[in-house]
Amino acid sequence: MKFAVIVFPGSNCDHDAFHAATHVLGQSAELIWHKDTDLKGADFVILPGGFAHGDYLRTGAMARFSPIMREVKAFAERGGPVLGICNGFQILLEAGLLPGAMLRNRGLKYRCEHVYVRVEQTDTPVTCGAHVGQVLRIPIGHGEGNYYAPPDVLERIEANRQVVLRYTTADGQLDDDANPNGSVHAIAGLCSERRNVVGMMPHPERAAEPALGCVDGLVILESIVKAFATA
Amino acid sequence: MRARVFVTLKPSVFDPQGRTIAEALHSLGYNGVEDVRQGKYFELDLATTEAAQAKALAAEVADKLLANPVIESYRIEVG
Numbered sequence: 001m002k003f004a005v006i007v008f009p010g011s012n013c014d015h016d017a018f019h020a021a022t023h024v025l026g027q028s029a030e031l032i033w034h035k036d037t038d039l040k041g042a043d044f045v046i047l048p049g050g051f052a053h054g055d056y057l058r059t060g061a062m063a064r065f066s067p068i069m070r071e072v073k074a075f076a077e078r079g080g081p082v083l084g085i086c087n088g089f090q091i092l093l094e095a096g097l098l099p100g101a102m103l104r105n106r107g108l109k110y111r112c113e114h115v116y117v118r119v120e121q122t123d124t125p126v127t128c129g130a131h132v133g134q135v136l137r138i139p140i141g142h143g144e145g146n147y148y149a150p151p152d153v154l155e156r157i158e159a160n161r162q163v164v165l166r167y168t169t170a171d172g173q174l175d176d177d178a179n180p181n182g183s184v185h186a187i188a189g190l191c192s193e194r195r196n197v198v199g200m201m202p203h204p205e206r207a208a209e210p211a212l213g214c215v216d217g218l219v220i221l222e223s224i225v226k227a228f229a230t231a
Numbered sequence: 232m233r234a235r236v237f238v239t240l241k242p243s244v245f246d247p248q249g250r251t252i253a254e255a256l257h258s259l260g261y262n263g264v265e266d267v268r269q270g271k272y273f274e275l276d277l278a279t280t281e282a283a284q285a286k287a288l289a290a291e292v293a294d295k296l297l298a299n300p301v302i303e304s305y306r307i308e309v310g
Contacts, residue, residue, distance in 0.1 A: 057296065058299055061296060061299070093301075100301060101301035101302045103240075103245070103247070104248060105247070106245075106247055108247055108248065108251060146247075148244060148301070149301070150243070150301070182245075182247070
């Protein structure tokens with residue numbers, strides 16, 4: 001399968017995502033500049049982490065106007081799988097491909113650490129290799145990961161089972177102290193109603209090899225290949 | 232003509248920066264400041280000399296880019 005990794009000015013996890021797709025998963029991948037207008041036949045699109053366009057106004061606010069985003073939207077509307085990681089998640093929210101918005105972290109600090117997230121849904125292209133309730137240890141690194149949605153939207157998200165990952169303790173318990181940024185309902189990852197577009201704040205590509213000290217991110221990455229193989 | 236756009240988090244959205252500033256003011260003894268909401272302020276220099284046009288253009292760019300309607304609201308002054 002072929003991955004497209006979108007490169008915005010200010011992306012800084014693009015090469016990590018490319019490395020994970022090629023060297024770790026053994027698939028083909030292509031870095032695609034944000035001004036490009038062609039996904040080059042990709043089967044899966046990754047919007048990587050970083051600070052697209054500097055994030056000066058709001059995270060992801062400018063990135064949604066990048067030319068390639070028209071193609072990403074069209075790809076998602078055809079049912080194509082898209083994963084936004086960290087800044088990529090913020091971009092998906094600003095672009096309206098996922099509901100809600102990000103606020104500054106509750107404690108105002110940039111949080112860079114390993115956290116635990118619990119898999120809530122396994123019928124998405126990034127969690128189909130996991131089991132419900134499985135706890136993954138994956139790093140985060142963000143200042144604006146405090147997920148927010150108005151009450152009516154939040155109710156719809158929960159009713160549609162769109163929460164894919166929640167911040168929990170190591171043994172999978174919801175606990176306010178285990179929520180690093182104040183996200184409502186401890187939401188760490190979210191999918192679209194069609195389930196093909198997923199955003200997550202933790203970085204699976206930073207937890208995909210023993211040398212990185214943690215391989216739980218492989219559960220996410222290998223799910224992508226499995227979903228493609230069984231589609 | 233100049234348009235001024237004030238963007239703030241909606242009242243229903245928690246503002247951690249505003250709260251921290253309010254707490255800082257309390258620590259300085261300003262207990263009469265009950266709460267603080269922090270926002271963004273934009274000055275737009277517009278080519279038009281018509282107030283109605285200026286307001287419409289400012290609203291358009293606020294809707295498109297300056298504010299995120301999920302979490303923020305805005306107010307415009309022209310002239």
